[in-house]
Amino acid sequence: MENIIAEINKLKISKKAVILSHNYQLPEIQDIADFVGDSLELSRNAADTDANIIVFCGVNFMAETAKILSPKKTVLLPDLRSGCPLADMVTPDDIKKLREENPGAEVVCYINTSAEVKAECDICCTSSNAVDIVNSVNSDMVIFLPDRNLGNYVSKHTKKKMIIWNGYCPTHENLKIEDVLEMKKLYPNAKFVAHPECTEDVLKLADKITSTSGIIKYVKTDPSKDFIIGTETAILHRLKKESPEKNFIPASRKMYCPNMKYNNLESLYESLLNEEPEMEVPEKIRQKAYLTIKKMLDVSKIIVS
Ligand code: SF4
Numbered sequence: 657m658e659n660i661i662a663e664i665n666k667l668k669i670s671k672k673a674v675i676l677s678h679n680y681q682l683p684e685i686q687d688i689a690d691f692v693g694d695s696l697e698l699s700r701n702a703a704d705t706d707a708n709i710i711v712f713c714g715v716n717f718m719a720e721t722a723k724i725l726s727p728k729k730t731v732l733l734p735d736l737r738s739g740c741p742l743a744d745m746v747t748p749d750d751i752k753k754l755r756e757e758n759p760g761a762e763v764v765c766y767i768n769t770s771a772e773v774k775a776e777c778d779i780c781c782t783s784s785n786a787v788d789i790v791n792s793v794n795s796d797m798v799i800f801l802p803d804r805n806l807g808n809y810v811s812k813h814t815k816k817k818m819i820i821w822n823g824y825c826p827t828h829e830n831l832k833i834e835d836v837l838e839m840k841k842l843y844p845n846a847k848f849v850a851h852p853e854c855t856e857d858v859l860k861l862a863d864k865i866t867s868t869s870g871i872i873k874y875v876k877t878d879p880s881k882d883f884i885i886g887t888e889t890a891i892l893h894r895l896k897k898e899s900p901e902k903n904f905i906p907a908s909r910k911m912y913c914p915n916m917k918y919n920n921l922e923s924l925y926e927s928l929l930n931e932e933p934e935m936e937v938p939e940k941i942r943q944k945a946y947l948t949i950k951k952m953l954d955v956s957k958i959i960v961s
Pocket of ligand 1: 680715739740741742743768825826827828888913915916
């Protein structure tokens with residue numbers, strides 16, 4: 657293991673590469689990465705880096721997003737099986753039909769969508785900025801896709817009329833009310849923090865609803881010692897590392913995303929060595945998808961600053 661880590665680090669320097677890891681990646685991938693974060697943070701890192709090669713340890717829509725933002729760079733996804741079932745639940749044809757049925761509505765897509773889908777939408781969002789992005793659009797009517805739970809959560813924080821696509825994340829919908837109640841019974845003083853991709857019933861039990869980066873910030877500033885974490889379990893690695901004095905309890909061990917676990921040290925090493933598999937996005941689609949993401953980055957910059 658130490659050997660392969662040393663080899664990856666050597667290759668990283670000689671090839672001027674940067675390794676990005678999503679918060680749901682395996683602990684050893686998070687540990688070797690230059691940046692660990694959520695989709696928005698990583699898309700910003702991908703856009704800002706001057707590295708020649710971006711190795712994206714996440715799922716394919718994330719690596720696509722990096723390629724869309726950095727077309728001249730080589731973007732590698734160590735294992736091409738890393739897909740996202742939620743992203744696969746909506747297609748460009750679905751959007752065309754929705755637009756026909758709802759003239760005048762603007763289409764907001766969650767970043768968990770393919771490049772083809774992004775190319776058909778008006779603006780992109782992540783779970784950290786979804787409410788602000790929906791509130792920022794000109795139209796009073798918004799088509800939101802593909803996640804029904806995030807859409808439903810946003811609809812409670814906006815006056816816009818929302819048409820919500822019926823997609824969902826299987827990992828987050830694996831968390832049931834009974835799981836949370838059981839954990840709350842076992843840890844009565846713990847705060848329950850949940851990702852907005854969880855079901856509405858589960859979110860009703862939450863002390864805090866926020867994105868993965870929001871969870872990381874929240875547990876640092878909240879005075880509680882114990883936290884029940886309602887998102888993919890691999891985030892516990894980062895939480896423990898950054899807040900070692902606190903206790904983190906997974907809301908359910910069923911919150912495991914197998915798609916996020918295809919990338920490992922071996923595939924990362926092979927990928928960097930051979931510079932494949934490389935993420936490609938056809939230029940026409942890339943340009944359109946770029947505008948959708950760029951709008952989000954511009955709006956969130958205004959909101960952040
Ligand atoms: S956790 Fe859910 S949204 Fe994230 S990659 Fe897995 S299936 Fe997709």
